[in-house]
Amino acid sequence: MRFFSIVGLIVSLGFAVAVNLAHGAETFITLASTTSTQNSGLFDHILPRFMAESGIEVRVVAVGTGQAIRIARNGDADVLLVHHRPSEEKFVEARYGIDRKDVMYNDFVIVGPIADPAGIRGMSDAALALSKIVSASAVFVSRGDDSGTHKKELGLWVAADIEPTVNSGERYRETGSGMGATLNTASAMSAYTLVDRGTWLSFRNKRDLAVMVEGDARLFNPYGVILVNPALHSHIKAEAGRRFIDWLTSTTGQDAIASFRIGDKPLFYPTTR
Amino acid sequence: MNDFSDAFIAAFSLLIQLDADLVEIVALSLTVSLTAVLSAAVIGMPLGAALAIGSFPGRRMLIIAINSLMGLPPVVVGLVVYLMLSRSGPLGVLGLLFTPTAMVIAQLILVMPIIAALTRQVVEVLWAEYEEQLRSLGATRWRALPTLLMDGRSQLLTALLAGFGRAIAEVGAVMIVGGNIDHATRVMTTSIALEVSKGDLALALGLGIMLVLIAVAVNGLSWLIGSPGQDRLLRSKRGGGYGRQQYPAARTR
Amino acid sequence: MVDSSILPLELDNVSYEIDGKRLVKNVSCCFEAGRSTLVIGPNGAGKSLFLRLCHGLLQPSSGLLRWRGSDGQTGQRQAMVFQRPVMLRRSVWANVGYALSVKGVSRAEREPIINRVLQCTGLSRFEDIPATRLSFGEQQRLALARVWALSPQVLFLDEPTASLDPPATHQVEQIITAIQSAGTRIIMTSHDLGQVQRLADEVMFLHRGRLLEQTAAEQFFDCPQSDLARAFTRGELLWWHRKNPLHPPGISKEISR
Ligand SMILES: Nc1ncnc2c1ncn2[C@@H]1O[C@H](COP(=O)(O)OP(=O)(O)OP(=O)(O)O)[C@@H](O)[C@H]1O
Ligand SMILES: [Mg+2]
Numbered sequence: 001m002r003f004f005s006i007v008g009l010i011v012s013l014g015f016a017v018a019v020n021l022a023h024g025a026e027t028f029i030t031l032a033s034t035t036s037t038q039n040s041g042l043f044d045h046i047l048p049r050f051m052a053e054s055g056i057e058v059r060v061v062a063v064g065t066g067q068a069i070r071i072a073r074n075g076d077a078d079v080l081l082v083h084h085r086p087s088e089e090k091f092v093e094a095r096y097g098i099d100r101k102d103v104m105y106n107d108f109v110i111v112g113p114i115a116d117p118a119g120i121r122g123m124s125d126a127a128l129a130l131s132k133i134v135s136a137s138a139v140f141v142s143r144g145d146d147s148g149t150h151k152k153e154l155g156l157w158v159a160a161d162i163e164p165t166v167n168s169g170e171r172y173r174e175t176g177s178g179m180g181a182t183l184n185t186a187s188a189m190s191a192y193t194l195v196d197r198g199t200w201l202s203f204r205n206k207r208d209l210a211v212m213v214e215g216d217a218r219l220f221n222p223y224g225v226i227l228v229n230p231a232l233h234s235h236i237k238a239e240a241g242r243r244f245i246d247w248l249t250s251t252t253g254q255d256a257i258a259s260f261r262i263g264d265k266p267l268f269y270p271t272t273r
Numbered sequence: 274m275n276d277f278s279d280a281f282i283a284a285f286s287l288l289i290q291l292d293a294d295l296v297e298i299v300a301l302s303l304t305v306s307l308t309a310v311l312s313a314a315v316i317g318m319p320l321g322a323a324l325a326i327g328s329f330p331g332r333r334m335l336i337i338a339i340n341s342l343m344g345l346p347p348v349v350v351g352l353v354v355y356l357m358l359s360r361s362g363p364l365g366v367l368g369l370l371f372t373p374t375a376m377v378i379a380q381l382i383l384v385m386p387i388i389a390a391l392t393r394q395v396v397e398v399l400w401a402e403y404e405e406q407l408r409s410l411g412a413t414r415w416r417a418l419p420t421l422l423m424d425g426r427s428q429l430l431t432a433l434l435a436g437f438g439r440a441i442a443e444v445g446a447v448m449i450v451g452g453n454i455d456h457a458t459r460v461m462t463t464s465i466a467l468e469v470s471k472g473d474l475a476l477a478l479g480l481g482i483m484l485v486l487i488a489v490a491v492n493g494l495s496w497l498i499g500s501p502g503q504d505r506l507l508r509s510k511r512g513g514g515y516g517r518q519q520y521p522a523a524r525t526r
Numbered sequence: 527m528v529d530s531s532i533l534p535l536e537l538d539n540v541s542y543e544i545d546g547k548r549l550v551k552n553v554s555c556c557f558e559a560g561r562s563t564l565v566i567g568p569n570g571a572g573k574s575l576f577l578r579l580c581h582g583l584l585q586p587s588s589g590l591l592r593w594r595g596s597d598g599q600t601g602q603r604q605a606m607v608f609q610r611p612v613m614l615r616r617s618v619w620a621n622v623g624y625a626l627s628v629k630g631v632s633r634a635e636r637e638p639i640i641n642r643v644l645q646c647t648g649l650s651r652f653e654d655i656p657a658t659r660l661s662f663g664e665q666q667r668l669a670l671a672r673v674w675a676l677s678p679q680v681l682f683l684d685e686p687t688a689s690l691d692p693p694a695t696h697q698v699e700q701i702i703t704a705i706q707s708a709g710t711r712i713i714m715t716s717h718d719l720g721q722v723q724r725l726a727d728e729v730m731f732l733h734r735g736r737l738l739e740q741t742a743a744e745q746f747f748d749c750p751q752s753d754l755a756r757a758f759t760r761g762e763l764l765w766w767h768r769k770n771p772l773h774p775p776g777i778s779k780e781i782s783r
Contacts (some may be wrong), residue, residue: 039467039471060455062453074359075360179470187472204471204472204474207295251520274753405578409581409606411628412628427616
């Protein structure tokens with residue numbers, strides 16, 4: 001019987017440690033955000049500064065924009081930071097969130113193999129570039145995961161007046177995964193894909209991929225931050241969440257975002273500049 | 274293709290630097306998985322033993338159910354636990370989502386059927402050998418259950434290790450219910466997934482090598498404890514807790 | 527604490543069948559207190575099944591089995607040593623300790639009992655060794671030590687000396703005699719007629735599931751009442767009866783006392 005009490009002790013100890021680890025910081029908020037922001041390394045750069053100033057830890061759950069919005073809607077996060085304006089507006093309209101604010105922006109780029117079978121290098125019309133990829137029978141890899149990037153890409157296909165899914169599984173590959181996994185697929189297949197500049201610059205497995213198309217106004221990629229509506233969920237840490245949002249949009253926060261660079265290239269541009 | 278050599282260099286430098294973040298991740302991985310496995314054992318071993326020696330209605334159905342649950346996809350478990358623990362879910366008030374406890378729960382659900390099923394098999398074989406003797410000694414089934422678990426311990430250790438293997442290697446469920454939050458719920462497998470998505474394949478593979486090393490260490494350790502030659506319980510008089518260490522006088526004969 | 531005796535044990539027309547095969551057939555007999563009974567008979571006669579029935583591990587398919595002196599609590603006062611000893615995967619010491627703990631003996635009380643029985647069976651020097659490492663003969667002795675520790679009123683032994691060498695057989699017989707002189711009723715099976723002569727007060731002869739004879743030992747060896755028993759004690763093979771079916775229905779009546 002002593003054996004069993006020892007096991008019981010270990011188990012409860014484990015739980016205690018686990019709980020302890022979970023509640024290590026005094027105050028923390030949960031931020032639902034996108035893989036593209038996390039993978040770029042932006043949070044590692046700015047969150048320690050916010051923590052030092054406010055004492056508030058920000059715990060980032062990085063998923064696709066679609067899932068991030070669902071997590072926030074369920075009340076499982078306090079703050080939402082995503083990059084798909086129409087979804088954000090719908091979210092606020094439905095009273096799931098309040099106080100939407102613009103934080104920063106960068107842009108999307110279309111990347112592809114240096115060999116460039118579709119001959120789109122240097123183009124600035126993204127929709128036209130997509131149609132050239134299709135007519136050249138080149139491979140395009142899509143996120144296919146309801147993320148902000150995916151939604152942006154679908155908008156471009158509409159602008160090009162092409163239904164890409166007719167080639168689904170052949171020349172149109174929907175990975176159904178994050179930006180990184182999609183880029184890995186594209187680099188392994190020497191295919192084209194749409195990626196936000198932040199992720200692209202910090203991505204380490206580029207192989208023979210390079211930027212092909214940039215500068216189209218439609219490739220503008222703004223990020224918005226929203227506080228999850230505390231009226232819907234009583235446990236939302238509204239005060240700490242508001243402080244984070246205020247900090248992000250303050251001069252200090254905007255400077256912190258602007259100072260995040262890889263080499264000499266900034267990955268995000270603060271909105272107030 | 275330098276990925277492989279890069280990976281080993283990465284793994285090696287990870288080991289040498291042993292930076293605080295990595296230690297934290299490894300510690301959390303071990304804490305979560307070991308807690309999950311031990312809790313699963315506390316539930317699964319008596320359950321498996323009861324399935325082996327009990328005769329009650331629904332026993333066969335339960336065995337089939339447990340055996341099929343062994344193949345449960347982690348992502349499905351993660352999703353179900355997520356829906357349960359979400360603030361909008363039935364257990365939302367506990368506020369457990371995106372905590373290590375949530376990860377322990379998910380892994381427990383994944384591991385428990387394995388431990389129960391393997392325990393049932395071990396105990397069934399042992400019961401075939403022991404049944405008459407134990408009944409002759411006057412042991413009820415209820416009394417026999419801990420005896421069988423105790424005497425099957427060296428094989429049950431394998432069940433524990435199988436469970437631990439699944440827990441520590443699992444990524445789908447902990448990613449969903451843990452959220453892979455830096456310094457809170459990031460474990461080895463979710464960091465590997467993260468490094469892959471950052472395109473840092475060498476670092477990811479390096480972490481993978483570390484994961485394998487940890488698994489080897491845990492297995493080796495348990496082998497040291499559990500091999501029959503090292504079985505303290507078997508060797509000492511206290512074997513099975515019927516000790517006499519409290520009576521040192523009796524030893525001087 | 528003085529236990530009232532659970533004996534005598536009475537079997538009334540007890541049969542046991544598996545899948546419609548009757549393996550023990552209409553056995554009626556009585557075990558009185560204060561003697562030792564050896565059950566003999568050819569391989570497959572049903573001796574082991576018979577002991578299991580008496581011990582309560584098997585339930586009779588028909589017939590009645592009664593402990594006349596019992597208040598319903600017979601399990602704790604009888605014990606059995608099996609044809610193949612079952613060793614728990616623990617130390618020799620813990621094997622005996624386990625039996626006592628099941629019986630509800632407190633830790634403090636177990637200690638001296640275990641030491642005594644291990645000493646009496648010559649196993650003290652093995653006390654820390656895993657029981658499964660013992661030789662077959664040592665295991666058989668440990669099985670005896672285990673039941674001895676329980677001081678049962680009735681002890682069933684199923685061929686405790688089969689496949690033991692002569693010295694080991696002698697040792698085991700001495701242990702059995704010691705247990706018996708401590709007041710335990712012995713009921714055991716054996717193929718060793720010399721052993722039967724040494725140990726038995728009473729002999730039962732089983733053949734093909736039937737009890738053919740239950741008599742005092744001297745009488746059994748002087749003049750067995752059934753032809754089959756006579757042939758068996760003479761060492762003659764028992765296959766010949768198949769040609770001339772030998773047991774008329776009255777035969778068990780003839781030998782019942
Ligand atoms: N579970 C069982 N199912 C079917 N037959 C059985 C079963 N148990 C025993 N028997 C049969 O019953 C008969 C009597 O078996 P038992 O073990 O009692 O013989 P025995 O007299 O002890 O023989 P031995 O001297 O070889 O030990 C045998 O023919 C055996 O095959
Ligand atoms: Mg037998």
